[in-house]
Amino acid sequence: MRSLTARTDAGTPAAARSRGGRAALALLPLAVLITAFLLVPTVALVWGSFHDSKTGAFSLANYSYLGHPLDLIPFRNSLELSLASTLVGGLVGLLIGQAIVSSRQPLIQEIATTFSSVAANFAGVPLAYAFIATLGNSGLLTLFLRSNGIDLYDGGFKLYSVLGLTIVYAYWEIPLMVLVMLPPLQAMKRSWREAAEILGASRWQYLRSVAIPILMTPFISSLLLLYANAFGAYATAYALTTGFVSLVPIEISNLINGDVSYDPGQADALAVGLAVIMAVCIGGRAILERRSTRWLDR
Amino acid sequence: MANDPLLARIDELSGAFTDGQIDRRTMLKRLALLGLSLPAMNLIVAACSTASATAAPGATSAVGGASAAGSVADLTSLIAAAKGEGDLYQTGIPPEWVNYQAIFDLWKSKYGITIDGTATEGEYSSGQELDSIKNTGKPDVGDVGIAFAVQAKTQGLSAAYKNSFWADIPDTAKDADGFWCCNYWGAQAFVVNTDAVKIPIKDWKDLLDPSLKNAVGIDGDPTKANDSFFAVWSAAIANGGGVDNIQPGIDFMNQLYQSGNLTAARASDTNITNGEVKVAIKWDYLGLAVRDKAAGAPNITVTIPASGSLASPYADIVAAKAPHPNAANLWQELIYSDEAQLLFLKGYAHPIRFDALQAAGKIPADLAAKLPSADLYKKVTLVTDITKITAAQTTLGTGWKIVVNS
Secondary structure, three states, X not given: OHHHXXXXXXXXXXXXXXXXXXXXXXXXXXXXXXXXXXXXXXXXXHHHHOEOOOOOOEOOHHHHHHHOHHHHHHHHHHHHHHHHHHHHHHHHHHHHHHHHHXXXXXXXXXXXXXXXXXXXXXXXXXXXXXHHHHHOOOOHHHHHHHHOOOOOOOOOOOOOOHHHHXXXXXXXXXXXXXXXXXXXXXXXXXXXXXXXXXXXXXXXXXXXXXXXXXXXXXXXXXXXXXXXXXXHOOHHHHHHHOOOOOOHHXXXXXXXXXXXXXXXXXXXXXXXXXXXXXXXXXXXXXXXXHHHHHHHOO | OOOOHHHHHHHHHHHHHHOOOOOHHHHXXXXXXXXXXXXXXXXXXXXXXXXXXXXXXXXOOOOOOOOOOOOHHHHHHHHHHHHHHOEEEEEOOOOOOOOHHHHHHHHHHHHOOEEEXXXXXXXXXXXXXXXXXXXXXXXXXXXXXXHHHHHHHHXXXXXXXXXXXXXXXXXXXXXXXXXXXXXXXXXXXXXXXXXXXXXXXXXXXXXXXXXXXXXXXXXXXXOOOHHHHHHHHHHOXXXXXEOOEOHHHHHHHXXXXXXXXXXXXXXXXXXXXXXXXXXXXXXXXXXXXXHHHXXXXXXXXXXXXXXXXXXXXXXXXXXXXXXXXXXXXXXXXXXXXXXXXXXXXXXXXXXXXXXXXXXXXXXXXXXXXXXXXXXXXXXXXXXXXXXXXXXHHHHHHHHHHHHHHO
């Protein structure tokens, strides 16, 4: 609909052409970037996944993992971990985001935003060690709880498990959710609520008929972003579990770095599997994004 | 016979030839001057060569410089020749690694010959070392992983030299033709935080004790890291396997993991000192170093499993095109000498001549007190067979997937 408006604005067909030409020129750097860092690697990945690493001949053998239950466990672990950390991060992040907006204190909003950007990027080995020191078998919190009669590890908890990783992933998923949800939450107009109240709507009716329908699309699209983010993460999980919890990114790394199981072709095939999941997430987000901007744009 | 001048002269020449002071051509020329017939000369030379071969198993220096025969006379001429070259270029020998700095110092104070290459390629990995030997032609000597020592021989990158201590070195730790020789090794050990672990940890089965929940750790992913790969492999020894069969080691680790004793936390220095890993299975020299670093906080002991464990050696090679062949050979003489071998031990690397030094009572008591007992080391098996290493890695590749995914 917008492009339609743009075309009428452009006036004569000649003017439209020249404007189109200039726009194309401006897009050139992006096009180069996408070609070099997205299209070329993707093509190479798909090509490699259909060829035997040793002989170079065409082969479907790299995809044999799809038929082996043991080789699908990394996918199951990755899916579980991503889903759990997305739900935790998404719900907690949404509540915190709403609390920040409701506070109407610019200082709090600023501090929260700054903290969120830092925390959302705190990952990898430092984060792993921070969690070992806190929630590890000899971590501060674990020892404190133990001295108070609650033994997490006797209760079956392990930091080095899918559950443990979920908590660690939530550490950056929550602030990421806060960051991506703040704009739509801030865009919710006070007048909508006031209008609903004047018309006699209860708090619940306002939520059900106004707030939730509007926020649903940005919320779901944020969840998809969180999900993709968790699915692709590698460094933190590896530093924490030294491979004991097998995840797709860790398996891929084993196949391209490992002395033992070196097979780049199979790594490509796993990466294609990963890419399909990521593409579904990001594609879904893009579709929803388009729908929600209709509501929130002014 | 001694008063027969001809025989005395032949004796003298034979001695010089056997000791390597004169070469075959000079020997023949001088014998001819004495008026001997050709068949007679050949007989004498052949007799000397046999004597030489038995007296000195080495003497196959490919470079044609001084040959090693282990006699003082030879060492003296080797030192003189090395001093004439005036320099030694090393690759992949970092000064801070296994006390090499002290060995460099010993070399300089003993022979006054400079050491080159430390700053540029001291930190090279084994693969880079071989590349440097092949492409630059600069290095004289290198310190490489065992697989690379074998590779260097097949690619013709190394020269043969048998040091004077050849007889002390186990057959599995040296190339029969002298193209490489292992100088020190590390063995898998139990590194125990005795502040946290109250039961004695002496052997593999002790690791299954129910009090060790989440306490036992290995140093990384065994499909990636050599240290933990050898930890899994070593566990095979006590469980019916060994160098030829890693599977029982994988099964034991699986049992340990399923029982909840094996933690996924990596047995890194940090995780050992902060108590996250209370019993680490890792290289003895790394464990001894972290014990010293922790200095009682926590208290750490390092022991070799009673049923035994596996050891992985480093090997020395002399470059085939060494610009300073005599210095390279002299370096071999130095690093296998009692003095340097004890310096390796001081850096917690287990010198290859440990047993000989031990038998001769040459290991100082204060140094021995810092190490696991020498008796326990008798159960350690040195792994040098490349085909067996590859086979174990292949078995682990599929076997480990089952451990972590079950």
